[in-house]
Amino acid sequence: MPTQNLDASYFSEAQKDWDLERLLKDLEARQQKKLPTAQQRNLRAILLGHSPKDASQKLHMAETSLKPAFSALYRLIEDLTDQPNTTVTYKNAPLVLAKYRKEAMSINAKFNLLGRDSDRLELEKLRKQHKIVLLKAGAGVGKSTLSRAFLETQFKKVIEIKMGAEFGKVTPVEEKVSQILQQNFDEEPSHDFQTNLEIWRQKLSDRSCPVGVLMDNLEPTLDENYRFRESLRGYEDLLRVLCDRDVCSFTLITSRRSLVAQRVTLREYKLEGLNITAWQQCFRDCENAETSEALIQMCEAYNGNAKVMDILHGAIANRFDGNIESYWNRYKNALLADSELKTLVTVEMDWLRDNQPDAYKLFCRMGCHRYQDIKTVPFEGLLCLLWDVPESQRAYIRVVGK
Numbered sequence: 001m002p003t004q005n006l007d008a009s010y011f012s013e014a015q016k017d018w019d020l021e022r023l024l025k026d027l028e029a030r031q032q033k034k035l036p037t038a039q040q041r042n043l044r045a046i047l048l049g050h051s052p053k054d055a056s057q058k059l060h061m062a063e064t065s066l067k068p069a070f071s072a073l074y075r076l077i078e079d080l081t082d083q084p085n086t087t088v089t090y091k092n093a094p095l096v097l098a099k100y101r102k103e104a105m106s107i108n109a110k111f112n113l114l115g116r117d118s119d120r121l122e123l124e125k126l127r128k129q130h131k132i133v134l135l136k137a138g139a140g141v142g143k144s145t146l147s148r149a150f151l152e153t154q155f156k157k158v159i160e161i162k163m164g165a166e167f168g169k170v171t172p173v174e175e176k177v178s179q180i181l182q183q184n185f186d187e188e189p190s191h192d193f194q195t196n197l198e199i200w201r202q203k204l205s206d207r208s209c210p211v212g213v214l215m216d217n218l219e220p221t222l223d224e225n226y227r228f229r230e231s232l233r234g235y236e237d238l239l240r241v242l243c244d245r246d247v248c249s250f251t252l253i254t255s256r257r258s259l260v261a262q263r264v265t266l267r268e269y270k271l272e273g274l275n276i277t278a279w280q281q282c283f284r285d286c287e288n289a290e291t292s293e294a295l296i297q298m299c300e301a302y303n304g305n306a307k308v309m310d311i312l313h314g315a316i317a318n319r320f321d322g323n324i325e326s327y328w329n330r331y332k333n334a335l336l337a338d339s340e341l342k343t344l345v346t347v348e349m350d351w352l353r354d355n356q357p358d359a360y361k362l363f364c365r366m367g368c369h370r371y372q373d374i375k376t377v378p379f380e381g382l383l384c385l386l387w388d389v390p391e392s393q394r395a396y397i398r399v400v401g402k
């Protein structure tokens with residue numbers, strides 16, 4: 001194959017209408033390897049609507065050598081866009097990839113988060129099958145950031161329902177729905193909650209303007225059984241509207257815990273921390289971030305937690321002159337020395353103390369096993385620590401423990 005055929009100028013007109021960078025990034029994330037230069041060129045030809053025959057003439061190549069390469073791209077596009085097998089061709093590829101057109105992009109902000117490409121693809125898939133998805137993860141993993149970025153890049157209109165501070169007062173749902181009607185839809189709310197919900201349901205059913213909804217930080221509304229607290233049960237009605245058959249909105253809920261709600265269909269998505277590649281990108285202004293063993297250990301020690309990554313990066317850049325090793329030498333045996341890091345853990349411990357006192361008791365008593373000496377403790381050994389808890393409740397701990 002003559003090398004000039006690989007020149008980036010071939011079919012470069014595609015650049016005008018298509019966000020090639022984002023499309024390539026998504027395709028490469030999907031197949032977990034880089035698209036060869038020749039395939040990038042063929043992809044541009046496909047976006048311009050060229051058949052293998054047209055393209056081969058323009059490239060002065062034999063059609064037979066291009067056909068299999070085009071077919072491989074069709075399969076990749078099917079995979080990316082969830083189209084059935086062997087349905088994509090050069091004729092419909094520009095259509096199924098429409099969301100990568102630049103004019104489509106101009107409506108939306110660009111998705112630009114470290115290490116979240118595969119989560120974004122997963123959420124795009126879930127969005128097609130579910131109306132409500134609950135993103136579940138511990139404090140600081142990155143739930144709110146991902147949810148906001150995802151909705152902003154998918155919807156022209158995003159409604160954010162903040163559930164309030166950690167243990168603070170939660171706004172009653174009646175008030176919340178009235179506010180939404182006024183602020184987001186310019187509607188005068190009625191005094192009747194059910195009427196307001198019905199107005200909202202109709203607004204969300206408008207197919208010409210699908211809405212993204214973010215319910216951020218659900219925890220303060222939940223009781224120890226993962227249900228809405230008695231006084232806040234009205235939020236179940238609100239969720240029922242959001243999963244109604246006719247609405248075309250998509251809702252993301254962020255929560256550290258699961259939700260149990262009657263007649264509400266939702267899908268739970270467990271969000272993991274950021275991987276080492278994302279950490280290396282975040283620390284790229286520090287010394288040897290790409291090769292640092294200390295950074296790998298830090299990422300592992302904190303399960304990739306995004307908030308921790310932010311805090312550590314700030315500390316290392318400002319107080320340790322960008323020297324990752326010297327920070328880690330000082331703090332690797334005191335993971336919670338920083339008060340901000342400690343808060344991430346105490347928030348969980350306080351919840352356990354207030355909502356699952358037996359589990360909290362168990363957790364504190366586990367301190368009797370010196371982790372420096374003992375690697376694992378058998379489950380029965382843990383149950384023995386609950387000597388003053390009735391047998392029936394110990395069985396419950398077994399379930400929670402698993």
Ligand SMILES: Nc1ncnc2c1ncn2[C@@H]1O[C@H](COP(=O)(O)OP(=O)(O)O)[C@@H](O)[C@H]1O
Nearest residue numbers: 113114139140141142143144145146306307310
């Ligand atoms: N993908 C990411 N890349 C870089 N920083 C991130 C990322 N996700 C979250 N962060 C940062 O981590 C912190 C915690 O994120 P947040 O979304 O508030 O966590 P959560 O909602 O799970 O408690 C924020 O300061 C945010 O800027």
Ligand SMILES: [Mg+2]
Nearest residue numbers: 143144217254
């Ligand atoms: Mg959050």
